[in-house]
Amino acid sequence: MPNLPISNRIRELRAQHGEMTQQELGRLVGVTRQTVNAIELGKYSPSLEVAFRIACVFKQPLEAVFHYEPGP
Amino acid sequence: MSYREKKAWITLFCLLGVFSVYAVFMVRAYHVPEPNYNNLAHLLLLAIIAFIVFELALLFIAARIAPLDPKVPGDERELLIELKTNRIAYFVLIALILIVTFPMIHVHGRNWGFGNLYLGALVLAELVRFTLQIIYFRREA
Numbered sequence: 001m002p003n004l005p006i007s008n009r010i011r012e013l014r015a016q017h018g019e020m021t022q023q024e025l026g027r028l029v030g031v032t033r034q035t036v037n038a039i040e041l042g043k044y045s046p047s048l049e050v051a052f053r054i055a056c057v058f059k060q061p062l063e064a065v066f067h068y069e070p071g072p
Numbered sequence: 073m074s075y076r077e078k079k080a081w082i083t084l085f086c087l088l089g090v091f092s093v094y095a096v097f098m099v100r101a102y103h104v105p106e107p108n109y110n111n112l113a114h115l116l117l118l119a120i121i122a123f124i125v126f127e128l129a130l131l132f133i134a135a136r137i138a139p140l141d142p143k144v145p146g147d148e149r150e151l152l153i154e155l156k157t158n159r160i161a162y163f164v165l166i167a168l169i170l171i172v173t174f175p176m177i178h179v180h181g182r183n184w185g186f187g188n189l190y191l192g193a194l195v196l197a198e199l200v201r202f203t204l205q206i207i208y209f210r211r212e213a
Contacts, residue, residue: 031148032074032146032149034149035147038149047148050147
């Protein structure tokens with residue numbers, strides 16, 4: 001599995017929002033629980049639209065949820 | 073496991089189950105000096121029907137076990153996976169058709185018509201692919 005240059009704080013933000021489950025976040029965003037899990041673990045980079053939807057759920061700006069870490 | 077993944081597993085299971093049995097019958101028929109071609113055609117029809125019936129039955133059982141799963145719409149990651157796998161499968165199809173076509177034309181000369189049908193299917197599939205590509209490119213330009 002390649003290391004994607006995008007990391008995120010979804011796990012931490014879910015915990016801050018009353019231990020929101022991946023299922024619940026997936027329902028609010030419109031993706032499956034498996035996709036939330038893949039994004040959270042950095043195995044899948046979401047589209048810009050899904051990234052914005054996730055940020056909206058947590059009422060955070062996009063850059064507070066996702067970080068781009070370019071390689072060397 | 074998402075519903076689409078379950079569906080993929082069910083299809084894989086049914087394909088392997090039904091067509092491995094079909095392959096055993098075909099290998100046996102190959103060793104018979106004068107096989108009954110009508111029976112072989114019926115066997116193919118039976119295999120296709122069995123595949124559809126098993127697939128539908130297992131999908132029905134999966135839907136009964138988790139009734140909400142089929143109602144969840146597919147998302148972008150699942151679509152991307154489908155697109156990637158379709159692309160790979162398509163290249164596999166091309167390779168297999170080419171592998172099958174040449175022996176049919178050159179080794180078993182009497183089957184040249186079937187060989188050309190395979191080839192025609194390949195050419196038609198390519199025509200559809202590139203025509204659709206042009207339509208999509210024009211629409212999204």
